[in-house]
Amino acid sequence: MCVPLSTPLTRTGETSATCQEVCEYDEWFRRARCHERNLQHIPTSTGCENAAMLEVHENNIQLINQETVNGYRFVQTLDFSQNQISHIEPGAFLNVSNVKHLLLSNNALVTLRNRTFVGTERHLKRIYLDKNEVAIIEEAAFHGLNKVQYLDLGYNNIQSITSGHFLDMPGLEFLILENNELVSIENDTFNCLISLEVIALNNNKLTSIPNGLFDGLTTLKDIDLSQNRLHTILSPSDLGLLTHLRYLFLADNYINKSTDIVPFFEQSVYLLVGGNPFECDCGFQKIQEWYLNQSIVVKQVLSHSSSLGCYFNGSYIDVTAALPTNSCPTDDDALTSTTVKFTTIRVKTSTEELEKPKVPTANHMKQTVLTMSPSSDYSLIDNLCKKLTANLIICSVIMVMLILLFLFTLIVTVCNKYVKCKGEEIRKVTGNGGSGQRALGGEREQY
Numbered sequence: 255m256c257v258p259l260s261t262p263l264t265r266t267g268e269t270s271a272t273c274q275e276v277c278e279y280d281e282w283f284r285r286a287r288c289h290e291r292n293l294q295h296i297p298t299s300t301g302c303e304n305a306a307m308l309e310v311h312e313n314n315i316q317l318i319n320q321e322t323v324n325g326y327r328f329v330q331t332l333d334f335s336q337n338q339i340s341h342i343e344p345g346a347f348l349n350v351s352n353v354k355h356l357l358l359s360n361n362a363l364v365t366l367r368n369r370t371f372v373g374t375e376r377h378l379k380r381i382y383l384d385k386n387e388v389a390i391i392e393e394a395a396f397h398g399l400n401k402v403q404y405l406d407l408g409y410n411n412i413q414s415i416t417s418g419h420f421l422d423m424p425g426l427e428f429l430i431l432e433n434n435e436l437v438s439i440e441n442d443t444f445n446c447l448i449s450l451e452v453i454a455l456n457n458n459k460l461t462s463i464p465n466g467l468f469d470g471l472t473t474l475k476d477i478d479l480s481q482n483r484l485h486t487i488l489s490p491s492d493l494g495l496l497t498h499l500r501y502l503f504l505a506d507n508y509i510n511k512s513t514d515i516v517p518f519f520e521q522s523v524y525l526l527v528g529g530n531p532f533e534c535d536c537g538f539q540k541i542q543e544w545y546l547n548q549s550i551v552v553k554q555v556l557s558h559s560s561s562l563g564c565y566f567n568g569s570y571i572d573v574t575a576a577l578p579t580n581s582c583p584t585d586d587d588a589l590t591s592t593t594v595k596f597t598t599i600r601v602k603t604s605t606e607e608l609e610k611p612k613v614p615t616a617n618h619m620k621q622t623v624l625t626m627s628p629s630s631d632y633s634l635i636d637n638l639c640k641k642l643t644a645n646l647i648i649c650s651v652i653m654v655m656l657i658l659l660f661l662f663t664l665i666v667t668v669c670n671k672y673v674k675c676k677g678e679e680i681r682k683v684t685g686n687g688g689s690g691q692r693a694l695g696g697e698r699e700q701y
Contacts, residue, residue, distance in 0.1 A: 274301025299325030512537030529560030
């Protein structure tokens with residue numbers, strides 16, 4: 255294919271600008287900032303040979319091959335995000351074997367070929383491939399990446415994944431597959447991910463979760479299955495969930511049987527199931543009792559999800575309202591007999607509702623990667639912890655003030671007693687001294 259004269263080339267022997275000419279280089283932080291330069295290729299390393307961070311995001315780069323990053327052998331963070339990259343040649347990163355963080359978000363990648371990341375196996379920790387057009391991932395695309403901890407494939411067009419894709423990734427802790435086109439998943443897909451802590455499968459087209467999908471994942475803490483097309487969900491044991499979770503998102507699906515949810519009450523700290531069309535039956539009464547018995551902190555977290563309620567004769571009833579007296583005849587005593595005023599049907603959340611807390615996303619992690627410091631906490635939990643810390647500080651201050659007040663009172667009491675005792679001693683001494691002086695005066699007069 256002919257290349258326009260205005261398009262700089264990146265092949266060996268062809269001229270290109272140097273890093274010293276077009277980038278800002280910070281020698282202290284070893285940071286080369288080449289972003290927003292309208293570059294169509296990566297500048298040569300002249301002047302930035304020792305760079306640990308190479309930022310070429312927000313340019314017009316279309317291709318990455320071995321020559322494009324040649325010379326940056328000390329680089330640890332490569333930021334190619336927000337370009338027009340549609341092709342990465344296998345072996346493109348052979349000359350940057352020290353890279354730890356690879357950002358390829360917001361590009362035009364469609365296919366991830368075998369051996370795409372060869373050469374980075376020793377140090378690569380995080381890969382960001384979100385917001386591309388990835389539809390095909392060849393089975394050995396991530397071959398040998400056993401040190402990678404974070405992989406973001408969110409917001410792509412992925413329709414299927416298999417266990418072969420993750421065979422060489424035992425160190426993976428975060429797997430983001432949100433906002434794709436997944437319809438089904440094989441039950442052994444994640445079996446090799448023995449270090450997995452967070453998995454995001456939300457906003458896909460999953461109609462069911464296979465038996466044993468999470469078998470062997472003993473470190474799993476957060477699972478997001480919200481906004482799929484699930485009509486039922488298997489029990490925790492059938493899914494292979496043998497450990498206690500922190501977050502389990504099942505919100506905004508099509509689950510109408512409350513009994514499917516009840517087994518998960520003891521499985522996670524935060525269970526978010528709002529936005530499902532539950533029936534107002536005995537099962538939902540258990541959901542209501544579970545919800546009302548939660549702590550204020552847990553309720554605050556749950557309130558950030560879609561509204562939780564059930565449907566009775568086509569009308570929506572919020573979880574905090576009284577259920578119809580005939581919804582569960584066997585447990586009528588547990589419910590009030592208040593007449594229920596039904597409201598209009600409301601299937602999904604409205605725009606005024608708050609956004610639900612989510613597992614760490616690419617944007618959140620990306621900000622910390624650029625400063626080369628890991629992050630994986632939830633903003634809502636951080637806020638709650640800050641409030642708790644503030645309360646503890648206030649209590650501590652009050653306790654200190656009370657202790658100081660007690661000590662002050664004690665000191666005043668002791669001082670009063672001391673002054674009183676000294677006063678008596680002084681009076682005694684003064685009385686004795688006066689008599690002696692009078693006697694001495696008499697003797698002087700006689701003399």
